[in-house]
Amino acid sequence: MRILVIGSGAREHALLLALQQDPAATELHVAPGNAGMAGVATVHHDFGSVADPAAVTELAQGINADLVVIGPEIPLVAGVADDLRAAGIAVFGPSQAAARIEGSKAFAKDVMASAGVRTAQAEALNPGAAEEEIEGVLDCFGPTWVVKDDGLAAGKGVVVTTDRATAREHVDAVLAAGNPVLLESFLDGPEISLFCLVDGETVVPLLPAQDHKRAYDNDEGPNTGGMGAYTPLPWLPAEAADRIVTEVCQPVATEMVRRGTPYSGLLYAGVAWGAEGPAVIEFNARFGDPETQAVLALLKTPLAGLLNAVATGTLAEQPALEWEEGYALTVVLAAEGYPAAPRKGDVITGADRGGAAVLHAGTARNGQGELVSAGGRVLSIVGKGVSLADARENAYDTLSHISLPGSHHRDDIALPAMRGEISLG
Numbered sequence: 001m002r003i004l005v006i007g008s009g010a011r012e013h014a015l016l017l018a019l020q021q022d023p024a025a026t027e028l029h030v031a032p033g034n035a036g037m038a039g040v041a042t043v044h045h046d047f048g049s050v051a052d053p054a055a056v057t058e059l060a061q062g063i064n065a066d067l068v069v070i071g072p073e074i075p076l077v078a079g080v081a082d083d084l085r086a087a088g089i090a091v092f093g094p095s096q097a098a099a100r101i102e103g104s105k106a107f108a109k110d111v112m113a114s115a116g117v118r119t120a121q122a123e124a125l126n127p128g129a130a131e132e133e134i135e136g137v138l139d140c141f142g143p144t145w146v147v148k149d150d151g152l153a154a155g156k157g158v159v160v161t162t163d164r165a166t167a168r169e170h171v172d173a174v175l176a177a178g179n180p181v182l183l184e185s186f187l188d189g190p191e192i193s194l195f196c197l198v199d200g201e202t203v204v205p206l207l208p209a210q211d212h213k214r215a216y217d218n219d220e221g222p223n224t225g226g227m228g229a230y231t232p233l234p235w236l237p238a239e240a241a242d243r244i245v246t247e248v249c250q251p252v253a254t255e256m257v258r259r260g261t262p263y264s265g266l267l268y269a270g271v272a273w274g275a276e277g278p279a280v281i282e283f284n285a286r287f288g289d290p291e292t293q294a295v296l297a298l299l300k301t302p303l304a305g306l307l308n309a310v311a312t313g314t315l316a317e318q319p320a321l322e323w324e325e326g327y328a329l330t331v332v333l334a335a336e337g338y339p340a341a342p343r344k345g346d347v348i349t350g351a352d353r354g355g356a357a358v359l360h361a362g363t364a365r366n367g368q369g370e371l372v373s374a375g376g377r378v379l380s381i382v383g384k385g386v387s388l389a390d391a392r393e394n395a396y397d398t399l400s401h402i403s404l405p406g407s408h409h410r411d412d413i414a415l416p417a418m419r420g421e422i423s424l425g
């Protein structure tokens with residue numbers, strides 16, 4: 001199978017490394033890729049935009065791809081999967097109509113309402129909203145306000161705050177940018193990322209993971225795309241993960257079929273486990289980053305065959321997934337200034353020393369051939385171990401030998417879980 005992966009992050013690097021382990025994958029390509037992927041796949045840097053369906057289809061046809069795996073949400077929401085399918089190419093990733101589950105929070109709420117899935121209550125404000133209307137909506141929420149940009153914002157368009165003035169500022173900023181803004185009730189309880197392979201009504205969950213979204217230790221600082229993750233979750237019993245499938249993912253898959261827009265690809269349910277069980281914070285139409293780096297590190301089932309089964313509508317015929325024992329943990333090394341204004345062009349050293357896996361995201365080569373930073377999240381270091389403590393040690397030991405001027409990372413990935421501080425209440 002000749003496989004083309006679309007994307008350029010550490011998630012796509014993890015996908016490529018897992019695909020490489022599958023003998024069914026005979027040739028790997030990636031576009032636009034990054035500096036760390038050259039050893040794993042043929043990198044097509046300059047093929048055009050990932051959001052351009054015609055450009056992606058032309059590339060896939062040019063290399064005679066048997067399967068295209070779409071990593072990020074932007075091409076999915078732009079309809080790249082539809083164009084590829086129309087050209088007769090198997091693709092892992094939902095149609096434009098199904099990807100709205102991530103692309104429009106209002107659409108996701110509508111699907112959840114029809115499917116009877118628990119989620120936060122929300123009110124929308126549109127650009128041009130009057131002063132009284134804005135204040136009236138702010139009155140309906142609190143003491144913790146959740147203010148979201150109703151568009152694709154990679155987790156960075158959300159402000160969660162107990163300060164009403166800060167909430168108002170974000171409302172004004174989103175409206176001023178010409179986007180609708182959503183205010184939501186605050187969902188309490190530990191967060192879980194559950195990734196499910198979905199092929200119509202067939203839903204197969206991967207190991208549950210937890211992301212660390214805030215920029216700094218102890219969940220301080222701004223929301224980011226994710227600063228680290230670990231899997232599985234020692235505090236989440238297997239029955240609880242099953243409940244997320246039966247109460248959230250399965251009803252949504254069934255509802256999408258009922259609407260005539262069946263889902264095919266990865267459905268990412270981001271839930272908070274509150275007093276009544278799981279409630280949805282968000283859906284994504286793709287693998288999560290950085291959770292994927294940890295989850296795929298433990299997957300024993302060959303990935304190419306699995307993704308191809310989803311793409312060709314045969315997921316129900318696949319044997320049960322197999323996993324390695326133990327734990328995997330990702331820690332993200334971020335550039336100075338991330339998430340607001342990451343600095344680029346700093347030289348990275350020590351990334352190829354061995355130890356834990358070092359996956360590349362925002363990296364490039366400069367004129368001298370040196371590895372340099374080229375984005376906000378620069379590297380994902382993925383440690384494994386028989387215990388969470390071992391996985392942490394493995395990842396952080398490797399990280400300690402990597403240098404990137406001005407960079408920052410969290411030191412507390414999985415620490416609350418290891419200390420037994422997380423429970424389902």
Ligand code: AMP
Pocket residue numbers: 120146148154155156157158160184185186187188191213223270272281282
């Ligand atoms: P989102 O972009 O919707 O994934 O939101 C990013 C992060 O903001 C989530 O991972 C949560 O940590 C937080 N968040 C979003 N919505 C809520 C909510 N209704 N209640 C509590 N936290 C939330």
Ligand code: GLY
Pocket residue numbers: 154155211225226284287288289290291
């Ligand atoms: N880890 C959060 C995301 O992928 O959206």
